[in-house]
Structures are given as structure tokens and as C-alpha cells.
Amino acid sequence: MDRFRMIFQYFQSNSESVMNGICGLLALASVKMYTSFDFSCPCLPQYNMAYGLGIMFVPPIILFLCGLILNRQSLVMLEEWRRPPGRRRKDLAVIRYMCSSILQRAMVAPVVWIIVTLLDGKCLTCAFSGSMDPQKFVGFANVSTVQVQQLLAKVPCKDDELMRNNTSRKAVSRYLRCWSQALGWSTLLILIIAAFLARWLRPCLNQATLLQARHWSSYIDIEQKIFEETCCEHSRLFAHKCILHFFESMQQEIKLHSLPREGEGAEGGEDLLQGITNQDQVNKLLKTWYYEKPPLDVS
Amino acid sequence: MDKFRMIFQFFQSNQESFMNGICGIMALASTQMYSAFDFNCPCLPHYNLAYGLGILLVPPFILFLLGFVLNNNISMLAEEWRRPQGQRGKDPAVLRYMFCSMAQRAMIAPAVWVSVTLLDGKCITCAFCTSVPVETLGNASHPRLSQGETERVLAQIPCKEIYSGQQLIANEVAVRYLRCISQALGWCFVLLMTTLAFLVRSLRPCFSQAAFLKSRYWSHYIDIERKLFDETCAEHARSFAKVCIQQFFEGMSTDLVAARCHQPRKAPADAEEAAEKLLGITDQGTMNMALKSWHRCKPPLHLHPPALPTGNSWAGEGQPPMHPSAPRKETAVYYSWV
Numbered sequence: 001m002d003r004f005r006m007i008f009q010y011f012q013s014n015s016e017s018v019m020n021g022i023c024g025l026l027a028l029a030s031v032k033m034y035t036s037f038d039f040s041c042p043c044l045p046q047y048n049m050a051y052g053l054g055i056m057f058v059p060p061i062i063l064f065l066c067g068l069i070l071n072r073q074s075l076v077m078l079e080e081w082r083r084p085p086g087r088r089r090k091d092l093a094v095i096r097y098m099c100s101s102i103l104q105r106a107m108v109a110p111v112v113w114i115i116v117t118l119l120d121g122k123c124l125t126c127a128f129s130g131s132m133d134p135q136k137f138v139g140f141a142n143v144s145t146v147q148v149q150q151l152l153a154k155v156p157c158k159d160d161e162l163m164r165n166n167t168s169r170k171a172v173s174r175y176l177r178c179w180s181q182a183l184g185w186s187t188l189l190i191l192i193i194a195a196f197l198a199r200w201l202r203p204c205l206n207q208a209t210l211l212q213a214r215h216w217s218s219y220i221d222i223e224q225k226i227f228e229e230t231c232c233e234h235s236r237l238f239a240h241k242c243i244l245h246f247f248e249s250m251q252q253e254i255k256l257h258s259l260p261r262e263g264e265g266a267e268g269g270e271d272l273l274q275g276i277t278n279q280d281q282v283n284k285l286l287k288t289w290y291y292e293k294p295p296l297d298v299s
Numbered sequence: 300m301d302k303f304r305m306i307f308q309f310f311q312s313n314q315e316s317f318m319n320g321i322c323g324i325m326a327l328a329s330t331q332m333y334s335a336f337d338f339n340c341p342c343l344p345h346y347n348l349a350y351g352l353g354i355l356l357v358p359p360f361i362l363f364l365l366g367f368v369l370n371n372n373i374s375m376l377a378e379e380w381r382r383p384q385g386q387r388g389k390d391p392a393v394l395r396y397m398f399c400s401m402a403q404r405a406m407i408a409p410a411v412w413v414s415v416t417l418l419d420g421k422c423i424t425c426a427f428c429t430s431v432p433v434e435t436l437g438n439a440s441h442p443r444l445s446q447g448e449t450e451r452v453l454a455q456i457p458c459k460e461i462y463s464g465q466q467l468i469a470n471e472v473a474v475r476y477l478r479c480i481s482q483a484l485g486w487c488f489v490l491l492m493t494t495l496a497f498l499v500r501s502l503r504p505c506f507s508q509a510a511f512l513k514s515r516y517w518s519h520y521i522d523i524e525r526k527l528f529d530e531t532c533a534e535h536a537r538s539f540a541k542v543c544i545q546q547f548f549e550g551m552s553t554d555l556v557a558a559r560c561h562q563p564r565k566a567p568a569d570a571e572e573a574a575e576k577l578l579g580i581t582d583q584g585t586m587n588m589a590l591k592s593w594h595r596c597k598p599p600l601h602l603h604p605p606a607l608p609t610g611n612s613w614a615g616e617g618q619p620p621m622h623p624s625a626p627r628k629e630t631a632v633y634y635s636w637v
Contacts, residue, residue, distance in 0.1 A: 079594075083594055083595070083597065084595050084596065086595060086596030086597050087596055087597065087598060087599040088597045088598065088599050088600060119336065119337075120337070121337070121339065167460075167461045170458075170460065170461055171342070171461065174339060174340070174341055174342060174458070175341055175343065175346075177339045178339060178340075178341035178346060178350055181339060181350075182349075182350070182353065185353065185354075185357050185358065185361075186357075188361055189357055189360065189361050192361050192364045192365055192368065193364060195364075195368045196364045196367055196368050199367075199368055199373055199374055199377075200367075200373060200374075200377050201377070202374065202377075203374050203377040203378040203381055204377060204381045207378060207381070207382070215532055215536065218533065218536060219536040219539065219540065222533075222536050222537050222540050223536075223540040223543065223544070226537070226540045226541055226544055227540075227544055227593065230544055230548075230578075231590075234577060234578060234580065234586075237576055237577055238577060238580075238581075238586075241577070241581075295582075295583075296582055296583035296586075297581065297582035297583065298577070298581045298582070299581040299582060
């Protein structure tokens with residue numbers, strides 16, 4: 001429990017750490033989603049490519065949108081972009097900085113999905129088995145065109161009766177998986193080189209502007225949080241006063257309608273009860289609270 | 300619990316320890332990645348070498364660059380390298396120290412991948428199966444095949460289920476031979492890396508130890524200074540925001556008092572304190588106006604001294620809007636010693 005709280009506090013302390021944590025969680029979730037998803041290629045000539053490419057590209061779009069939704073900073077950025085200038089000019093460099101940091105974090109989970117898909121190989125094998133050249137593989141070389149398309153489309157399905165022990169099927173499958181893995185590793189290499197160059201070269205260009213943009217973007221975030229806290233504090237006090245006024249007005253109403261009973265000496269102890277001391281009064285108070293809420297005015 | 304917290308704090312306290320932690324995690328991740336990766340040799344003559352060597356060399360390069368990317372010091376190094384001289388001289392020895400320490404840490408995960416790959420043997424078997432010495436290991440009585448045909452048959456060695464050259468050379472013999480070579484290479488690689496590490500660690504104090512201590516100190520200093528500057532800026536932003544919001548509410552309530560046609564009732568002393576906490580906003584209409592004004596017309600980033608009763612009209616154009624990147628200098632004092 002303590003350990004969890006400590007990790008939680010570490011991430012909460014800094015808004016950027018929270019976002020990095022969410023980004024990492026989404027990446028892990030995307031790997032877990034892929035491993036638990038039951039990929040099932042249709043093995044029919046027209047459907048294979050649509051299914052294979054669909055599984056490769058649609059979940060990344062969903063993960064990207066999730067990354068944008070879960071990031072609190074995207075709302076802050078949108079608000080800063082759309083607000084009227086008023087007495088505070090807008091700085092486009094700050095908005096650009098916030099936008100680029102949001103997009104970078106949102107891109108991690110989709111990229112992880114695509115790379116895991118390529119390294120696993122099932123999607124590409126399913127999508128492109130029908131596009132292979134049958135002449136390259138011994139078992140498919142002397143078959144009629146229509147039938148070869150059917151056979152090639154069945155390559156991803158190991159359990160099909162026609163294909164179960166077919167060595168040419170294994171050769172095609174191996175060939176496609178090899179290409180898929182090569183593509184996966186190349187994509188990963190290109191992305192890492194791009195990330196490395198971005199991290200290395202960014203301080204060389206416009207470092208002063210970058211520091212300013214970073215400072216003011218974190219200022220906007222802090223200011224928004226403090227404004228919300230101030231409003232929360234204010235609404236708590238406002239509610240307190242409003243309710244006190246309500247109880248006082250009920251107390252006065254009860255005093256007007258009822259005969260003076262016990263002496264005023266017992267008032268010190270009854271202050272907390274606000275003059276409402278029996279069941280009928282309490283019921284009246286509750287009914288009034290529901291039917292006639294007091295106005296929002298404590299002046 | 301305490302032990303975990305202690306370990307956590309130990310790693311956090313020092314950037315170098317933190318980087319050591321990341322380095323260890325990456326080494327573990329690299330073994331995990333290798334065992335999760337489904338090695339799939341194409342078993343075709345020209346593809347085998349490319350695939351095998353690709354799997355042996357490309358992921359280590361990726362892991363090496365990833366080691367740099369995950370290291371926060373890289374942007375610090377680039378910044379220190381490119382900054383204008385100003386009033387503080389630059390020491391290339393410090394830059395070299397930072398770069399060397401980053402490169403050493405980034406080398407560990409790739410070395411682990413290469414060792415695990417060689418010791419496992421699948422990559423070398425796939426890449427070099429066409430170079431197996433058939434004359435010495437194979438069946439001498441088998442009729443000779445053409446070069447292309449031999450290559451095609453040998454390329455199928457890693458794929459037992461489609462191997463068609465059992466008469467030419469037994470699959471187990473070839474695989475055993477290739478795995479033996481691969482494992483020997485693997486152990487030699489591990490021995491070489493460990494010897495290098497040992498030499499670097501034990502010989503370094505023999506050369507320019509004083510200069511080394513100096514570089515290490517100043518590189519830690521640059522790291523700590525950057526962190527403290529970021530923390531100070533964050534603290535300053537927090538105080539700035541608090542005062543800005545307070546003055547926004549004060550400005551609003553001053554305008555309201557000025558706009559009312561009648562004198563407000565004289566309230567008792569303790570109610571005044573409550574009214575102050577309520578920031579002068581005591582009804583729904585005023586609160587709605589405050590929220591609307593917060594969005595439509597944010598206050599300028601310019602704090603005025605609290606004693607002066609300013610006539611800032613939140614609805615009017617009293618003050619020219621200030622450029623947001625000009626905080627007041629007297630609200631924060633930075634010490635710098637070169």
C-alpha cells in the first residue's frame with residue numbers, strides 16, 4: 001500500500017511525469033492487447049488484404065485517439081488556443097511546444113502496436129499471401145491461375161486440410177514472415193535514429209526560445225490548477241455561508257411561529273442545533289431544503 | 300516497504316545511479332526481447348545471410364541508440380556543447396567525460412544481445428549454413444550437385460521440416476557444427492568484453508586521476524545546477540500564478556464596489572474576514588461573471604504591488620496587454636557564481 005502510494009506520489013508530483021506514466025501504460029496495454037487478440041485470417045482471396053491491413057492500422061488510430069483523450073494537457077492547449085486575447089497576448093511558440101509534446105506522447109502506443117505486429121508477422125502474411133509470385137515456389141508453379149489464387153489465400157491457415165503438410169505453404173509463410181520482420185526492425189531503427197537526432201540536435205537550435213516556451217507552458221498548466229483550487233475553496237466557503245443563512249432563516253421562522261418555551265439561558269449549548277430541536281422542525285427544515293432551496297446570494 | 304523506499308530514493312538521488320538502473324533494466328529487456336522474438340530463418344540461399352546478420356547486428360544498434368535517447372544527460376551534453384561562452388568558460392574535458400560515461404552505459408544492452416544471440420546459435424546457423432564444409436562433414440559417396448543446387452539444399456539446414464539434403468549431409472551434423480562455432484564465438488565475445496571492462500576500470504586511475512576527478516565533479520555540478528534551476532522556475536511560476544489569480548479576484552471585487560450605486564452595508568468585523576475569504580464574490584451572478592471573464596479576458600502577466608489601489612477595469616482597456624515573456628525581476632533573485 002505504502003509502496004503504491006509512493007510511486008503514485010512520485011508520478012503526481014510532476015505533470016510531465018504523469019503524462020510519461022500514462023504514455024508508458026498505454027504502450028504496455030497495446031502489447032497486452034495484441035497478445036490477447038485472437039488473430040484469425042479469413043483465408044479468402046478478397047478478404048485477406050482488408051483484414052490484415054485493417055488489423056495493422058485501425059487499432060493504432062484508436063490508440064492514438066486514446067492517447068490524446070487521456071492527456072490533460074490537450075484540453076489546456078485547446079483552451080489556450082481558442083481563448084480571446086483579452087489583456088494577455090497569445091504566444092504561438094508556447095502553443096506549438098504544447099502541441100508537439102502532446103503528439104509525441106500520443107504516438108508511442110500506436111507505433112508500439114505497428115512494430116509488434118510487423119515483428120510477429122501474422123498480419124503481413126495474411127495480407128500479402130495472395131500477392132506472391134507462384135513461380136518462385138515449387139508446389140504452386142504448375143497450377144491454374146484461379147486455383148493458385150485460392151491456394152495462396154489459404155497459406156496463412158495452417159489447419160486447412162489442403163495445406164496442412166504442404167511444404168510450399170511453409171516456404172511462402174516463412175518468406176513473408178522474414179520480410180515482415182525485416183520491415184519491423186527497419187522501421188524501429190529509423191524511428192530510433194529520428195528520436196536520437198531530435199534529442200541531440202534540439203538544444204543546438206533555438207535553445208533560448210525552447211526554454212521560454214517550456215516555462216510558460218508549465219506556467220499555464222500550474223495557473224489553471226491553482227485557479228481550480230481557488231474556485232473549489234471559494235465554493236466550499238460559499239456553500240457554508242449559504243447553508244448557515246438558510247438555517248438562520250429557518251430558526252427565525254420557527255421562533256415567529258412557536259411560543260417562547262425554555263429560557264434563553266440554555267442557548268449557549270443549543271447554538272450548534274441552530275434552534276431546531278425536535279422532529280417536526282427537522283422535517284420542516286428538510287422539506288424546505290428540497291422544495292425551496294435558498295438563493296445563491298450571501299451578501 | 301522501507302527497503303523498497305530506500306532503494307528507490309538511492310536511485311533517484313543521483314542521476315548516475317538512476318542511469319545505472321535504466322541500463323540494468325534495458326539489459327534485462329534485451330534478453331526478454333530475444334526470447335520473445337520468434338526467429339524465423341527464410342531458408343533461401345541469398346536471404347539467409349542477410350536475415351541472420353541483420354538479427355545479430357540491427358537490434359544491438361537500436362538498443363545502443365535507445366540507451367542514448369533514454370539518457371537525460373544527452374540534451375544536457377548538447378546544451379553545454381552549444382551554449383555561448385558568456386561569463387563561464389567551457390571545459391572540453393567535462394564534455395568528454397559526460398560523453399564517455401553515456402557511451403559506456405549505452406553499450407551494455409547491445410553487448411548482452413550479441414552474447415545471447417551467439418550463445419543461442421540460431422543466427423549463426425541461419426547465416427552461415429551455406430558455408431558448411433560438405434567435403435569434410437558430408438557424405439562423400441553422394442553424387443556431386445551443381446553449385447546452385449548445393450546452395451539451395453544447404454540453405455534449408457535450419458528448417459528441419461523442409462530439409463531435402465539428408466543424403467548429402469546429415470542435418471544434425473551440420474547444425475551441431477554451426478552451433479559449436481557460434482557458441483565458441485559467443486564465449487570469446489563475452490571474455491573480450493569483460494577483459495576490456497576490467498582493463499578500463501583498473502588502468503584508468505593510473506592516468507590523470509586528478510583531471511578525472513575534476514571532470515566528474517563538474518559534470519555532476521552541471522546536472523545538479525540544471526535540476527535546481529528547473530525547480531526554482533517551477534516554484535516561481537507557482538507563486539506568480541497565486542498572486543496573479545489573487546489580484547484578478549481583487550480587481551473584480553473592486554470594480555463591483557465601484558459599480559454599485561448604493562453604499563454597501565457596514566458589516567461586523569468577523570463577517571468582513573469571511574467576506575475577504577470569499578474574495579468579494581457573494582452571489583451567483585458575480586461568480587458567473589468572474590468565470591466568464593477568466594476565459595474571455597485573462598489578466599495580463601504583470602503583477603502590480605498589492606498596496607496600491609489600482610483602478611484596473613476588467614471590462615475596459617485600461618492597461619496595454621503585456622508580452623507574456625516578461626516576468627517582474629524583483630520577485631525572484633537568482634544567485635550565480637562562476
